[in-house]
Every structure is written in C-alpha cells, then in structure tokens.
Amino acid sequence: MASETVVPINADVDVVVARQRGRELASELGFVPTDSTLIATAISELARNIVCYAKHGEILIKPVQSGDRVGIAVVARDKGPGIANISLAMQDGFTTSGGLGLGLPGVKRLVDEFHLVSNANSGTTVTIKKWKR
Ligand SMILES: Nc1ncnc2c1ncn2[C@@H]1O[C@H](COP(=O)(O)OP(=O)(O)O)[C@@H](O)[C@H]1O
Ligand SMILES: [Mg+2]
Numbered sequence: 001m002a003s004e005t006v007v008p009i010n011a012d013v014d015v016v017v018a019r020q021r022g023r024e025l026a027s028e029l030g031f032v033p034t035d036s037t038l039i040a041t042a043i044s045e046l047a048r049n050i051v052c053y054a055k056h057g058e059i060l061i062k063p064v065q066s067g068d069r070v071g072i073a074v075v076a077r078d079k080g081p082g083i084a085n086i087s088l089a090m091q092d093g094f095t096t097s098g099g100l101g102l103g104l105p106g107v108k109r110l111v112d113e114f115h116l117v118s119n120a121n122s123g124t125t126v127t128i129k130k131w132k133r
Contacts, residue, residue, distance in 0.1 A: 002028040004062030007047075009078075010055070015047040018059040025061055026072055031132055039072055039130055042107045046076035046126050049104075052097060054080020054123060064129060071112070071131040079123035086118060 002025055007018040022043040026036035043059060050057035057078025064073045083089045092105045104126075108114040113129040 002063055004060060007059045007061070009047050009050045009057045009059055009076075012051060015044050015051060018047045018061070019044040022059075022061050022072070022074065025063065029063055029070055029072060029132065031072070031130075035130065035133065038110045039074070041102065042110045042128060042130075043074055043076075045102050045104075045107050046074065046128075048101065049124075050076060050078045050080070054078035056080075057123070066131075069131050071129050073127065073129045075125065075127050077123065077125040082120040082122070082124055083116075083118040084120075086116060090116075 005021050005025070007014060007021055009015065009018060019040045023036050023040040026039045027033070031039065043061070047059055057076065057080065060075040062073050064071045088094055090105055090108070095103060102110070104116070107128065111128040111130045115127040118124040
C-alpha cells in the first residue's frame, strides 16, 4: 500500500505541493477522480489556513484502513495562535480574511470525518478522513 507523506507548509508553493501529494495518493488508493479532487481541495484549504494564520506547519497524508474500507487521512497541524472561537470559525460564511474559499465548514462537508482541536497553547490540528466509495 502507498505510504504516508509529510509536507512542510511554510509558503504558498507548499500548498500546491500538498494538494498534488493528496491527489496522487488518492488516485493510487483507487479513489474516483472526482473524490481525488475533493481531497485535494480540502488539503489546499487546510494548508492555506496554515500559511495564512499560523505561518508554519505541516500536512500529513496517509492511507487508512478499517475492515474492508480503504480511505485517506489528512492531518493539518501547526503551532500557531489557535482558533479563538471554534464554533464561530465553523459557521458558514465566517471569515477573518475575506476568504473566497470553502472555509472549514466547506472542508467538513467534503469529507466523512472531521476533527478539529485548537487552542492558544498548542496551535491547531485538523484531522479529516475520506473513505473510498
Ligand atoms: N490554522 C489556523 N490557525 C489559526 N486560526 C485559524 C486556522 N485556521 C482557521 N483559523 C481561523 O478560523 C477562521 C475560519 O477559517 P476558514 O473557515 O478557513 O475561513 P477563512 O480562512 O476564509 O477566514 C479563520 O478566519 C481564522 O480566524
Ligand atoms: Mg480558510
């Protein structure tokens, strides 16, 4: 099975790299092209947030398996300032940057599992999973 990759996120160009790695791994795992695109989109959204709000972080992309199911897990983590108000950040249309992107609520809709841990001491970690159809 394909292995996991970690993409350090420090600048805009890294967003593109993370996005490509996600798409590659998804298609290697046999995701249909539309779902590979959704995974890539979710990754670029999370990576962009790292660049924008935390400056530095990393994106870990790995295959996951549960019984017969094969999926992909993405962990986006940084040691930045954390999200001040998580329930506000998870509301559709909330943005502190005038972002035109999907935002966190959009990412949540694209995937099967979404887990967000964020505080001022340890930064932000978003874990998402999507299973193959
Ligand atoms: N990695 C992060 N570190 C700190 N704050 C974050 C991070 N990701 C998101 N946020 C905060 O959560 C808000 C919502 O994020 P998001 O839904 O992606 O919208 P947008 O990026 O368009 O503002 C952001 O405006 C920002 O304040
Ligand atoms: Mg954003």
